[in-house]
Amino acid sequence: MNTIMRKSVLGIAGLAFAGGVFAGPATAAPAVESTPVAVAVQADKADSSKLIPHGVQGKQSRIDLTDEQIGNVKAIIAATKKADMDERAAVVAIATALQESKLENLGHLGERNDHDSQGLFQQRPSSGWGTVEQITDPEYSTLAFLKGLKQVDGWKNMPLTEAAQTVQVSAYPDHYAQWERQAADLVAEHWNS
Secondary structure (H helix, E strand, O other), rough: HHHHHHHHHHHHHHHHHHHHHHHHHOOOOOOOOOOOOOOOOOOOOOOHHOOOOOOOOOOOOOOOOHHHHHHHHHHHHHHHEEEEEEEHHHHHHHHHHHHHHHOOEEOOOOOOOOOOOOOOEEEEEHHHOHHHHHHOOHHHHHHHHHHHHHHHOHHHHHOHHHHHHHHHOOOHHHHHHHHHHHHHHHHHHHHOO
């Protein structure tokens, strides 16, 4: 046998031996009963590609939230689902509420108040958003905001700050953008809670 042929045969024999050592014996092992493992699958998971489809604009801000603020996040998400809107709408709403009130359901702030603005979205009774009782109800105020958002032609294709500004008509229209990352993170975390 020539040298090349001998090396090939020895190489194949070595592979066969190593395969037997690592793979175990060629004889069948007795069957072992196994218990199926339950795997939880979240069918209603927030779709991350929908959360920030245009990328964030500018420097991002972030604040630590209290239990009350997290409760308001959950109320905004629940109202978004009730309005039959998707995760992106919740991101726009939460970013808007972060800018307007830091997710605190604000009552009348006296001299520090911007006109008669109140609630999570700083909506004004005098501008037709609803009564004080209504706009300080997180579900009502969110549904009112989302109703306005639905009326913005092409809002899904707009940067967040443009969509929010079209609904809110703020004196500081570019400030909504800074909350997009935290709003998206909150939606991803709480969409199913």
